[in-house]
Amino acid sequence: MPAFHLDLTACHQHLVRVRLSHTPSRSCLRLSLPSWTPGSYLIRDYVRQLEGLTVRQGGRTLEPRRLTPSRWQLELPSLEPLEIHYAVLATELTVRTCHLDGDHGFLALAAVALELEGERWTPHRLQLSLPTGWQAFVPLPEAPQGDATGAEGGGWLARDFDQLLDTPVEAGPHRAHAFSVAGVPHRWVSWGSDLQGRDPVDADPRWLKDLEQVCLACCRLMGVERPAADHYLVVLHLTDSGYGGLEHDLSTVLQFGRRSLGRPEGRRKLLQLAAHEYLHQWNVRRLRPAELTPYRYDQAVVVPTLWFAEGVTSYVDQLLPHSAGCSTEKEVLEDLGADLSRYLLSPGRRVQSLRSSSEEAWVKLYRPDAYSPNSQISYYLKGAVLALVLDLHLRRVGACLPQVLRELWASHGAGGRGYRDVDLIDAFARHAADLAVLLPQWLNSCDDPPLQAYLADVGLRLEPQLAPSQELGCRLEPGAAGLKLQRVVRDGPAERAGLAVGDEWLALDGMRVRNVDDIADLLRPQRPLSGHALLFCRDGRVRTTTLLPEAPAVERWTLDLDPASGEATAPQRQRWLTLEVP
Template sequence: MNIEKIHYRIEAQSLNAHLFHITCTVLRPAATGQKFSLPAWLPGSYMIRNFAKHVIEFSAESEGCPVAVSRTDKNTWFCAPCEGVLKVYYTVYAHELCVRGAWLDKQRAFFNASCVFMQVAGQADEACAVTLVAPDDPECGNWRVATSLSRHSQTNNSAPLYGFGDYRADNYAELIDHPVEMSAFTLVSFEVAGVPHDLVISGRQRANLQRLQRDIQTVCEGHVALFGELPEMERYVFLVLAVDDAYGGLEHRNSCALICKHGDLMPDDHAAPDKDYQRFLGLCSHEYFHLWHVKRIKPTAFIQPDLSKEVYTRQLWVFEGITAYYDDLNLLRTGLISLKDYLGLLAQTITRHYQMPGRTHQSLADSSFEAWTKLYLKSENTPNATISYYLKGALLAFALDMRLRRDTQGKVSLDTLMQASWKSYGKTGEGVPEEGFEKLAATLSGIKLEDFFQTYLYGKKELPLADLFADLAIQCQFRPAHSLNDKGGLLTEDTVSKQASPYASLGIRLKPNKKQVVIATVFTGEAAQQAGLAAGDHIIALDAWKVNALNLDKRLKSYQPGDVLSVHFFRRNELLHVQLTLQAPSADICLLTLETAATAACLSRLNTWREKLITA
C-alpha cells in the first residue's frame, strides 16, 4: 500500500468564529529545516490575494516535542530541523463569500485548497492525502461533501461518495485545483460522454432541477462536440452557491465554483430562457469550456507557475476572450437560446467595450499583461485607461473566426483552431508559448495573419465589426445612449417603434445604488470632468431640483446638449456647486439587425457559423 509522505487534516475548530483547524503531517521533512507557505494567488484569478493573511496561529512538533517556528516572509513559515515526523498545526479564518476564498459557518463550509493547505517546500511533486472531518455539531448532521478530488481507496477511512473521510492528490498543484463544498446541498447528477457530472447547489433556493439538469447537460455536450472528447477524469462537478445578489465563477481542473442569484435558477419548464437564466447558462458554459481551454491548454508561463508572485503573459485574451466568445455561442448552437437572443447578448458585449474610453489607450495584449495591476485592481479611472481582455478578447475571437472562414472558403475556422490547439497543447501537456496561438492560426490556415494581430491585438485600432457582420447578413450600427442604463441589443421593428430620443449626457457612470446619485467614474473629456466633478461625488440637485437614482434619467431628458446646469453635490460631506454644460452622448450603443434582403451567400455563411462545427 502506498503511503503518502504528506497528510492534511481539516476540521471545523469553531463554526461561529469561522475557523478551520488544519494539521499537516510531513513524514520526511527537510534535514536543514522545513518551510511551509500558502499561495499569494490562485490560478484563474490574476490578483495577489495573500491567503496567508487569514492564518491566525501556527505551531509545530516532532515526536511529541515542540519545534521552533519563525516567519521568513508574508507567506512562509520555517520549522527548525527535527529528527522524526514533523506535524504543523494552524488555524485559518474563513468568512469570504466568493468563489475564490473559504467560508465556514453553521449553514455550509467551502474552501479553495489554496486558502487552507500549505505547500511543503521541496515536496510539491509528492502525493498527498487529505482527511475531511465532519463538524461535531448536530446542526450539521445532514452535511455531505462535494468535490472532484479523488477519494482515497487505500486507507481505513476512505471517503464514500459525497462523504467525509480520506481523499488524495498526486501533487500539490492537483490538490489546490479541487475546491470542496460541505453542506446540506441539493444534488443533481447526469452523464456526459460516459463521465458522471454533478450539479451541486447550496444556499436557500427553489431551483427548477429538471430544467437545470437538462440544459446544463446540453451545454456540456455542446463543448464536447467542439473538442471531440472529454479530458480524462473521474467526474466533473458544478459547485453552485445561490445568494441574494452576486455573480461569478472560477474554473478548476475537473470542477468549477459558481455564485449566482436565487432567481437565476428558477426557469419555467418550457418557456424560453429569460435574461437571468441566459446569464447563468452562459456562466456554466464559460467555466466548462475552461475544462479544455486554460486548465489543459495553457500558456507556458502557467505550466508550473510561481504562486508567490505575479506570473505574466500576454495571452489572457486567448484563454478568457476566446472562452467568452464561445460561452454564449455554444448556447446558440445547442438551441438553448435563439439567434435573436444571441445577437442581443453580442450587441451588449460590443456596447460594454465601446463604453470604455481606455480602448484608445491600451492594447489587448497589454490588457492581458497588466491584468495583475489594472483589470483586477480597478479604480474609478479604469474605464478611461484600460480595456477588458474578456470583452475585446471575445470580439477579436469573433473577428479571427470570420477571417479564417472567409479566407479559407470555410475550410478553417476558430473551431478547427481550437481542435488543433487541443491536440498540440492540451493532450500533450506542452505549454502554449507567447505568440504560439497566433503562429498556430497562421500555420493551420495558410493565411498571413501578422498584420491582423499587429493591428488589433498589439495595436489599438477598432475592429472592422460592421464589415464582419455584413458577411453574415447582420447589420451592425451605433447610436447615442437613450438612458443611463442603455445597453444596446437586437434592433427589431418592435424596438424601433420604442426608440427614445438621445439624452443630454453628464459623462458619468454611477455606483450601483437604488437611491443616491453617486459617481463611480467620470469619463475623460466629457461634461462632468470639464465641470470639475469627480468619482465619489454625491449629486443631490440639478438646477435646484432634487435628483435621485430613480428620477435622474427623467430629469436629464428635459434638457438638450449645450444646456448649462447648476449642479449641487456633496464631496466628503461638504456641499459644493458647479456649472455644467451638457454634451451629446457618444455613439457607443451597439445595435445588431438581421438583414431582411440578404444574399444567399451571406445567409449560408450565417447558418454555417451558427449551426455547424467545422471539424479538423
C-alpha cells in the same frame, strides 16, 4: 506523504482547523502558503486569514521562523513525524476564497494548504471532519479501502500538491445529482435555492439534460469524443446576486444570483456560465500558457496570452448553448449584441491594448475603481470581440476558430506543452496568412477591429441607439444630500467642468436636485446646448461650476439583421452561430 486533516465542525466560528502531518526527510523544513489561485490573477495574500501556527514534534513545540509574510522555516531536532496546526478564518463567499457557516462549507484549498518544500510532486492526503448530517463533495479519488490513508473515516488522495490546490471542497447537508457526458460520470451539487426555495435541479427537470448537451457541445468544439476529465464535479452557489466561476481540472465552482435565475434570460445565462467553465478543462487548464507551466504560487507572472485563454472562452460560451439546441438564434444575437455594445461603450478600449490588458491583469482588472473604465478594457470582453473577428476572418477563407482550437489542443494541450504568444499567431496564420500581420496589430493597437465589415459577412449590422437626454459624461446615484457622482467619463462634460467622483450635486440652475428626474427636463434633447450653474459639495465644502452638456450620445448598440442581405447570408450565419466547421 503529507496529510491534511481539515476540521469544519467549528462552523459557527467560521474557523477551519487544520492539522498537517508529515515525516520530514531533511532537518531544515520550509513551509509556504500560496498567494493566489490559478484562474484568478490577483495576489490575494491568503495568509491574512491564517492564525495560530504551531508545530509539534516528539512531544515538544517548535518555533517556526518567519521568512516572509507567507513563508516559514523550521530547524528540526530530529526526523521524527511532526504535526503542524493552524486555523483559517473562512468568511468570504467567492469561488476563490473560503466560506464556512452553519449552512455549508466551501474551501478553495490555495487559501488553506501549506506547501512543504521538496514535497510539491509527491502524493498528498486529504481528510475532513464535518458537522453531523453533512457530507463532502470532493473531486479527488477516494483513498483505497484498508490503506493507511483511509484512516479516520476515509479520505481522498491527490497525486501531488498541485492537484490538491486544484481541488475545491464543498460540504453541507446537500445532495448530489448524477449525470453523464459521453459515458463520463458527472455530479451536480447546489448550495442555496431559487426564489421559490427549491433546488434548481428539482425546479427544472430538463436542467441536467440541457447541461449534458452543452458539455457535449464543448467536446464537439474541441474535436474530441469525451471530456478531458475522467470524472467531473459541478458546484453551484446560488446566492442573492452573485456571479462568477472558477475552473479546475476535475471540477468547476459557479456562483449565480437567484434573482438573475428568476429572470426570463436567467437560465440561458447560467448555461453560458457553465459552458465557459466547462470548456476551461481544455482551454486554460490543460491547453495552458507557457508562463503558467508550472504555476508559481508565490508571485504574479506576466501572461500576454490571457486574451486567448479567457477571451476565446468568453466568445464561445454564448454560442455553445445555441450549438447544443438550448437557445434560439434571436437569443444568441441579443447576447452577442449586448457584449458588443458594452465593448463599444467602454472608453478604456482607447487607452489600453488587448495585450496590455492581459499583461496587467494582476494590477488592473481585479482591482477596479471608479476611474477604471476610463483607462482599461477587460481581456475577457475585448478578447471575445477579437475572437469573433478572428472566427469570421477565418470563415472567409474556408476555415474557422474551432479548427485552431483543435490543432492547438493536439499540438500543445494534449501533451501538457505550454503555448506562447508566437504559437497562437502561427496557429491562426496557418489558416489565413494575413493574420501573421493583422493579429499582432489587433493585439497591440487601441483601435477597434473592423467589426461592421465582418458582421456584414453573416448579414448583421450594429445599430446605435441614442440616449434620451443630453450627455453629461458621468454617472449619478442618490447620495446623502443630493446626487452623487459615481463615475466621470474622461474628456467628457463633467470632467471639463472640474467635477470628480464623490462630488454631491446640490442644485442645478438654482433648483434643488435629489434624483436624476430632477434634472431630466433641463437635459431634453431638443433644448439648446447651454451652460448650467451647478452647486455641489466636495470634502465638506460647497462649490460652484458651469456644466456644459453635449448632444445625446450613443446609449447602446443593437445587433440586427441587415435587411439588405436578405436570406443570402442565413446559411453562413447558421454555420457560424452553431460553431460548425466548414
